[in-house]
Amino acid sequence: MHIDEIKNGLVLDHIKAGKSMKIYNYLELDKLDCVVAIIKNVNSKKMGKKDIIKIDAEIEVDVDILGYIDPGITVDVIKDGKLVEKRHLELPEKVSNVIHCKNPRCITSTEQGLQQMFKLTDKANGIYRCIYCESKAKHGSLL
Amino acid sequence: MKNLISILDLSVEEIDELIATADDIIANPKKYSEKCHGQKMATLFFEPSTRTRLSFEAAMYELGGNVLGFSEANSSSASKGESVADTVKVVSYYADIITMRHPKEGAPLVASMNASVPIINAGDGGHNHPTQTLTDLLTIKREMGRFDNLTIGLCGDLKFGRTVHSLVQAMMRYNNVKFVMISPDELKIPEYLKQELIDAGVEFAETTDLEKAMPELDILYMTRVQRERFFNEADYIRLKDSYILTSEKLAAAKPDMRVLHPLPRVNEISLDVDDDIRAAYFRQACNGKFIRMALILKLLGVE
Numbered sequence: 133m134h135i136d137e138i139k140n141g142l143v144l145d146h147i148k149a150g151k152s153m154k155i156y157n158y159l160e161l162d163k164l165d166c167v168v169a170i171i172k173n174v175n176s177k178k179m180g181k182k183d184i185i186k187i188d189a190e191i192e193v194d195v196d197i198l199g200y201i202d203p204g205i206t207v208d209v210i211k212d213g214k215l216v217e218k219r220h221l222e223l224p225e226k227v228s229n230v231i232h233c234k235n236p237r238c239i240t241s242t243e244q245g246l247q248q249m250f251k252l253t254d255k256a257n258g259i260y261r262c263i264y265c266e267s268k269a270k271h272g273s274l275l
Numbered sequence: 276m277k278n279l280i281s282i283l284d285l286s287v288e289e290i291d292e293l294i295a296t297a298d299d300i301i302a303n304p305k306k307y308s309e310k311c312h313g314q315k316m317a318t319l320f321f322e323p324s325t326r327t328r329l330s331f332e333a334a335m336y337e338l339g340g341n342v343l344g345f346s347e348a349n350s351s352s353a354s355k356g357e358s359v360a361d362t363v364k365v366v367s368y369y370a371d372i373i374t375m376r377h378p379k380e381g382a383p384l385v386a387s388m389n390a391s392v393p394i395i396n397a398g399d400g401g402h403n404h405p406t407q408t409l410t411d412l413l414t415i416k417r418e419m420g421r422f423d424n425l426t427i428g429l430c431g432d433l434k435f436g437r438t439v440h441s442l443v444q445a446m447m448r449y450n451n452v453k454f455v456m457i458s459p460d461e462l463k464i465p466e467y468l469k470q471e472l473i474d475a476g477v478e479f480a481e482t483t484d485l486e487k488a489m490p491e492l493d494i495l496y497m498t499r500v501q502r503e504r505f506f507n508e509a510d511y512i513r514l515k516d517s518y519i520l521t522s523e524k525l526a527a528a529k530p531d532m533r534v535l536h537p538l539p540r541v542n543e544i545s546l547d548v549d550d551d552i553r554a555a556y557f558r559q560a561c562n563g564k565f566i567r568m569a570l571i572l573k574l575l576g577v578e
């Protein structure tokens with residue numbers, strides 16, 4: 133397989149070295165039936181080493197999840213073998229079912245079928261709070 | 276406004292409106308006695324709180340409405356494992372407004388996302404209790420005549436006391452309000468709240484000495500210091516008397532100072548304080564019914 137040759141798809145670039153598998157799992161890329169390449173420990177001027185994920189299909193990835201996990205990641209959109217868009221991520225205002233509330237007194241610990249929902253309450257420090265009990269989580273805690 | 280989940284759901288203007296309505300109800304109770312005729316309030320108390328429930332039920336009856344509900348989880352569908360979401364979807368068919376108390380934090384928010392009628396949070400674990408804060412605010416307004424230019428002493432358990440946290444957040448929005456936090460070192464106010472005060476430029480002091488703080492206070496908000504909050508019995512016994520209000524300690528207070536307490540009290544205010552005009556806590560409990568009447572009217576959209 134020639135992993136460089138993506139016709140129509142996405143390249144997730146500037147992933148912190150060693151973190152690509154986690155992102156693969158969070159985005160549930162295992163459920164795709166197209167070619168997905170994980171390239172680890174690529175030399176990078178900016179980062180020393182980085183990981184890259186290439187997806188050979190025009191899919192929508194949840195950029196909110198990606199931005200929450202690591203806003204330093206870039207998403208390159210490839211069409212007909214050419215880079216047509218470079219998306220920079222930012223911390224999303226809300227994330228659902230990414231962070232799980234650890235407060236045992238929170239309603240999410242007992243209510244069935246309830247979405248885990250966190251909202252960004254302090255952008256400067258990347259603090260997210262559970263919308264139900266207001267317990268806090270810091271972004272990047274997933275990595 | 277459709278629900279009341281947290282005191283911060285209410286703007287300063289909305290609070291003023293509720294207080295104006297409550298004042299009018301107190302002045303002209305007859306005018307309001309049929310306002311909610313034919314309407315029903317469900318009180319869903321997944322944990323018992325007799326005082327709060329009776330206050331809500333009395334409020335609805337005085338508006339001419341009716342009440343149905345349960346007073347503990349044992350007698351409700353929750354004991355059979357029904358979710359909050361399902362419970363309120365069903366109860367929305369039976370009642371025009373729902374008052375909910377629940378041991379889990381955030382349960383009333385979940386209710387508000389699923390009900391088709393207004394939800395009032397009557398306490399969700401150690402998290403929010405907005406109608407207690409409204410009661411405190413109405414009492415401050417009626418006793419002092421103002422919300423600004425006040426020095427408010429908060430005494431006792433400032434670490435776990437949610438009524439204290441909400442009161443600080445509600446009162447810090449007014450001009451020239453200062454706080455004196457009076458507690459043992461083990462029970463100081465949480466860091467996040469201190470940070471909010473610092474960020475907002477609100478003046479506050481922390482002390483362990485109730486008697487020293489007394490002369491400068493316009494309001495003294497007392498809370499219970501619970502035995503189980505201490506690591507050992509010796510600390511509790513050493514400290515508990517320092518945070519008990521007696522008439523001797525009160526002698527040093529301003530003549531127009533007011534003492535508030537969310538009740539029930541155990542021993543943190545001695546009985547001899549009750550006869551002092553400055554003791555406002557029973558009037559405060561009475562205000563709780565009136566502000567709940569105002570809230571019910573507002574949420575039901577009754578003019």
Ligand SMILES: [Zn+2]
Pocket residue numbers: 233234235238239240262263264265266267381
């Ligand atoms: Zn939570």
